[in-house]
Amino acid sequence: MIVLIHQHAVRLRSFLAGTPLRLTFLSNGALFGLSIVTSVLMARLLGPTDRGTVARIMYWPAITSGLFCLSLNEAVVIVLGRDSRRRSDRIRTALFLSGVLAVLASAALFVTYPFLLGPTSKPLVQQSRAFAFTFISVNLLSMILIAEDQSIGRFGRYNALRVLQQVCLLVGLVILWFTSTTTPPVMLLVIAASLAAPFSARIVNYLGSDSGRVCLSDVRELLRTGCRIQVLNVSGYISTQLDLALLSFLLPARDFGLYAVAMAVGSAHTSIIGPSLSAVEFPRLAALPERAIAMKQAMDAVKRPFRFSLACSVVVPPIALLAVPLVYGKDYSGAALPAVILSVGMGARSFRSYFSYAARAVGLLRIALIAEWAAAGATVVLLPVLVTWLGLTGATIGVTIANWLGLSVLLFQLSRNSGLSIRQFVFQREAIV
DSSP, X not given: OHHHXXXXXXXXXXXXXXXXXXXXXXXXXXXXXXXXXXXXXXXXXXXXXXXXXXXXXXXXXXXXXXXXXXXXXXHHHHHHHHOOTTHHHHHHHHHHHHXXXXXXXXXXXXXXXXXXXXXXXHHHHHHHHHHHHHHHHHHHHHHHHHHHHHHHTOHHHXXXXXXXXXXXXXXXXXXXXXXXXXXXXXXXXXXXHHHHHHHHHHHHHHHHHXXXXXXXXXXXHHXXXXXXXXXXXXXXXXXXXXXXXXXXXXXXXXXXXXXXXHHHHHTGGGSSHHHHHHHHHHHHHHHOSOHHHHHHHHHHHHHHHHXXXXXXXXXXXXXXXXXXXXXXXXXXXXXXXXXXHHHHHXXXXXXXXXXXHHHHHTTOHHHHHHXXXXXXXXXXXXXXXXXXXXXXXXXXXXXXXXXXXXXXXXXXXXXXXXXXXHHHHHHOOSOOO
């Protein structure tokens, strides 16, 4: 098995010869390392129960951002991929729209947070509302700036913003480690500051170098393109985030904290390859004139990373079983088996996301939509039953089954539309194009 992984690693290194993909891959590798360190520090600073409380508070701004963003970032990539003229006006218009949407999303959470968090003290609800406004505003506006960098191929700046946010979080957590007893409100303040600091520098840079203006015609074009994609993305958010939404109500705070740790460990080996491919290939595919060529390029690009990820899925589980209690502490030993189970399912989620990006880039939105709803339906059916029966372990089993079902449905549909078998575009060694 080790020889097999080495062979795939060598092939993958050759595959990453292109500078944008190599840079993004390395940046995601740095993000992976930073996220593991920050995950461990956060877990040890808070303990399982407070970690679950913070995870629950952080979840709702993340899902609300996804629901309210109207996929304007992807609309920017697609619109500029088709016609790069008047780029400044379109970016300024997208930022204006995102600012309006951020206000609306924050207002929605301001009203609903007391219900979503359950029996929580009033000061924590107020802290949560302040955190939500910061998170949503930074997230929606950053997505547009990142989309601009993607569309013009400035992957150095694109990756720098993402890495700097994690670096700032790490610095904040190290300061907490040596200075005070950490509570959920203090942790929320550190996370919000780590998001806002790099974004502030990026927005100042943008305002100093861009002279665009808001145009009504661009408003219509971006909203029309974004809303079409949002139909699919909402389904994607539901299918990938539905587990957290359900488990925030089904599991007590301590078990939810264990699930957050298990998810961080179980998805670690998938956090580099899939996102790197999606970020780099999506604008390329959107700019290709013919659907057949784009689809074949997407399928050819993913073969080696897919096989490498499958090989890692065999090795990671036993490592996770030993590493979780050793690294996170004995309080988190209950997250070890769930992490092992999730490591099998998160690979499927990562590559379903990539193939979904490829499908929407070439206009096959319906295909990706069917796969997302299949995964969401399985999640809704399986989680309440399995959590009642097996608790936290049942939750991870249900999530894993739903992820593999979604990927299988998507690959089957893509195979039918491309004329290529699943075996051809995932396992065949020679290039398709």
